[in-house]
Amino acid sequence: MYKLLKDPTYGQVKDVQRLSDLACIPFDPDNTDYQAYLKWVAEGNTPLPADEGAI
Amino acid sequence: MAYGTVNAEQMTTQSGFTLGAGNSSSFKNRFINGNMAISQRGTSFTNPASGDYTLDRYQYRSTNSSQTLTVIQNAGSVTPPVGFSYYLGCTMTSAYSPISTDRFAIGQNIEGFNMADFAWGTANAKAVTLSFWVYSSLTGTFGGAVKNSIEDYAYPFSFTINSANTWEFKTVAITGPTAGTWVGATNGIGARIYWSLGAGSTRQGTAGTWAVADYWSATGAVNICATNGATFYVTGAQFEVGTVATSFDYRSYGTEYLLCLRYTFVWNSNGQSYNWIGTSGFTTGSGATVNFNYPVQMRATPTVTFSEQNKFIADYYNGNATSTAMSASFGTQNAIRINLTASTPTNYPTFIANNGDAGNRTITFNSEL
Numbered sequence: 001m002y003k004l005l006k007d008p009t010y011g012q013v014k015d016v017q018r019l020s021d022l023a024c025i026p027f028d029p030d031n032t033d034y035q036a037y038l039k040w041v042a043e044g045n046t047p048l049p050a051d052e053g054a055i
Numbered sequence: 056m057a058y059g060t061v062n063a064e065q066m067t068t069q070s071g072f073t074l075g076a077g078n079s080s081s082f083k084n085r086f087i088n089g090n091m092a093i094s095q096r097g098t099s100f101t102n103p104a105s106g107d108y109t110l111d112r113y114q115y116r117s118t119n120s121s122q123t124l125t126v127i128q129n130a131g132s133v134t135p136p137v138g139f140s141y142y143l144g145c146t147m148t149s150a151y152s153p154i155s156t157d158r159f160a161i162g163q164n165i166e167g168f169n170m171a172d173f174a175w176g177t178a179n180a181k182a183v184t185l186s187f188w189v190y191s192s193l194t195g196t197f198g199g200a201v202k203n204s205i206e207d208y209a210y211p212f213s214f215t216i217n218s219a220n221t222w223e224f225k226t227v228a229i230t231g232p233t234a235g236t237w238v239g240a241t242n243g244i245g246a247r248i249y250w251s252l253g254a255g256s257t258r259q260g261t262a263g264t265w266a267v268a269d270y271w272s273a274t275g276a277v278n279i280c281a282t283n284g285a286t287f288y289v290t291g292a293q294f295e296v297g298t299v300a301t302s303f304d305y306r307s308y309g310t311e312y313l314l315c316l317r318y319t320f321v322w323n324s325n326g327q328s329y330n331w332i333g334t335s336g337f338t339t340g341s342g343a344t345v346n347f348n349y350p351v352q353m354r355a356t357p358t359v360t361f362s363e364q365n366k367f368i369a370d371y372y373n374g375n376a377t378s379t380a381m382s383a384s385f386g387t388q389n390a391i392r393i394n395l396t397a398s399t400p401t402n403y404p405t406f407i408a409n410n411g412d413a414g415n416r417t418i419t420f421n422s423e424l
Binding site for chain 1: 354
């Protein structure tokens with residue numbers, strides 16, 4: 001399970017959080033965790049939305 | 056005056072040291088951490104999941120979590136072979152007989168940039184040699200495989216362990232593949248090199264020949280995973296150009312550590328209280344953000360994992376605020392933002408630090424292959 005992660009400064013979503021270990025995964029096609037996330041999405045899954053608000 | 060040429064694959068000195076073919080003077084060994092000295096993630100790994108990394112650069116792969124094992128640096132505390140201080144030690148903690156499609160293995164993925172000179176997949180493909188020291192509680196013919204990134208082209212290999220619980224040196228000559236899909240000079244996986252811990256019948260192929268198949272071991276090889284308590288230790292792993300194994304490319308600890316950092320960096324407070332990570336350019340209400348530069352450029356923008364979410368603090372001139380959550384964002388191959396969320400407001404100037412209880416805090420930056 002994943003949740004989109006909003007940058008606290010600019011509010012942009014450029015990362016996703018893997019909820020099993022709270023790892024922050026960047027949207028980088030060369031990152032193997034991001035590749036696994038894309039595969040998970042391709043299987044029909046949807047990440048949780050990012051939390052609202054900034055720190 | 057005209058000089059002749061020396062055209063040999065191996066030159067051996069009177070004292071027994073050897074130089075190999077090709078790039079013998081620099082980065083001869085394409086394995087990183089071949090002597091198993093670097094282990095940033097810890098030194099003991101119990102039942103790693105498939106894809107997990109253990110000692111730096113060594114990945115475990117499996118198809119069934121019923122097969123359990125430990126991977127420990129210097130497991131069993133046996134004396135390493137002469138010239139080495141560390142080894143990667145696998146110990147089976149279950150007895151599992153692989154079904155036809157199963158495969159269990161440990162090995163290293165080599166980055167394309169680090170072996171593009173092999174010219175694999177072309178008519179100029181170079182032959183290479185794999186060598187390593189191995190120690191096992193079992194004897195017989197064991198296996199492994201060299202594979203391409205997409206795992207549809209493989210070269211199964213075999214080696215014989217003659218005596219149980221004895222270090223033996225093994226070499227495997229590998230012909231250069233002139234076919235198959237290879238990534239070339241990129242930051243992708245140039246080649247996968249695995250020692251098999253067990254493989255089902257459809258994952259085993261004829262040793263010593265390239266095949267269009269997802270092979271992980273040689274036909275008839277011992278399935279180590281089938282014996283509870285069986286051990287399989289490896290060190291001195293070397294993967295080099297040429298048809299003969301040459302002396303181990305012993306690099307300095309610092310050099311080897313730097314090579315590992317391209318793939319994983321573990322920031323560690325080492326039990327030091329208030330160990331600052333960086334300075335916040337600004338605070339945003341109840342939290343802080345710092346820019347963090349990695350020690351070296353990483354292979355890709357890393358995944359970031361914090362050892363604990365609530366053991367970091369925003370430390371400022373008249374107080375501090377404890378984290379309720381940690382995150383990372385806006386990363387590149389060179390730097391990333393570390394974000395701390397706190398339940399109380401922070402103030403300028405702010406540093407993010409591990410808290411004051413002298414516990415060991417880690418932040419893991421992972422861009423492994």
